[in-house]
Amino acid sequence: MRKFFLVVFLVCTVVSYSQELSCIVTVNSQKVGQTNKQIFATLETALNEFMNSKKWTNKTFKPKERIKCNMQIIVDSYSDNSFSGSIQVQSSRPVFNSSYTTPILNINDKQFSFTYQEFEPLYYNSNRFESNLTSVLAFYAYVILGVDADSFKMRGGTMYYNEAKKIVNIAQSSNFLGWKQNDGDRTRYMLIDNLTSNFYREYRTVLYNYHLKGLDRMESKPEAAKKTIASSLQLFKSMNARRPNSYLLQTFFDSKTDEIVQLFTGGPEMNTTQLTNSLNQLMPTYKTYWRKIEY
Template structure:
């Protein structure tokens, strides 16, 4: 009996100490010829440990509450034996309430990253000074993951996490790496974070909240009503488009949700999607062939 009690307490302790992220990590080094390929196995393991074993918040997450996400780093060039250039793809998903379905909430490509990596050197983040571009990248995306997930459960629910990510951006600028500054071009980490925190783009965050919590999560209770909410949340992005036609976050939204939108509104019960289709074709014509699959 005592052994059972001890085991139970240990298991309970493990559940209480579970960290926030359930992050799959993959390092793709197929594009480069490096004699010591083992370094990428060690790198992959170290990044996995950093993302999944760091305590990112003061909240208690049970094992089943951990946020599903993945990071794929494509190594495109070895600048030296321990310095690399490449790209990073981040994917975040969450379960839909009372369903076996999981929905993608962010699919983001960071097309220009560079960093140094020393085998067996601990990855440690210092919030007040720049030490490592790799650690800054991982920490930025950890807080971004937490922010995105929270935004789907409450309007601007991820605000504090995005501000923590902003601090990472500000400190990382000391290192001079690409993607941390306003002048580094479009579709960068800087631009993603700046847009998320700007009042100008609040409609995007409102859409994320309404689409997920008031729409997808209520599909099981009233599918038709949930679809109406989702449709309105998407068409409301037109206001943002009218003010900022080249809005980065509109591209981010549809790169993430495009296929799902077609699947949801092509399945029964049907609602009138004529306005939705018109708005989609206007604000994101890149997917016009996809939008034609929507039945009016």
């Protein structure tokens, strides 16, 4: 009996050390005039279990290494087990030698619909389309993993983006929006197409330089770190010249705008004229934010 409990303990320990994501999923049903809200609570519980219990890779993650992320599903309509709305996906990563956690991904997917019957088990098959609900969540799980890996190693997220692209290719046989090229310019298809395209190569280079060579050095060499971050942002100019206001550029600044302003209005002083001019060109919709950069 003692040996049995030891085996169980070891198995549980391995499982707890293998999960990659620490994900909080919330289901917002305020827009739905539904008297019985239990199905939304049941769905929320099932989604949290799905995201946090599934092993997405063959790598081992210690609890402190799990990637913190959030998914908020806003339900606009619900009828006969059919849901329609949007999903907001956010993730962050720790900064070396600091208690600070930096936002790294912020996406609002407005083409999200699915079917779900209360208490039904959630399945994901990497080789077959089972449901739009699990396919969308799996897609963003791999995007989260890819973006996080890119911030630690140059082009480190390629294997995860390939998994996300595989999901897109399989899901195109379904009738759900967001998976096909002609579904719009802010879709899952467009996101993974851009992430894996050499046409937008600067995005992944910026992720690496900004985080590993920039933020991770803020504690030890703040002045050099700020200069590295500023120079990395300049790389976006070439990408923006080829494709102004691209999806990836918007995605980056949706997550980083507040942080950039804070970084360059404190700490070691540096000339930010060139930086602010570039930021105004790259993302003019955030001009009111760029004006807050004081130095």
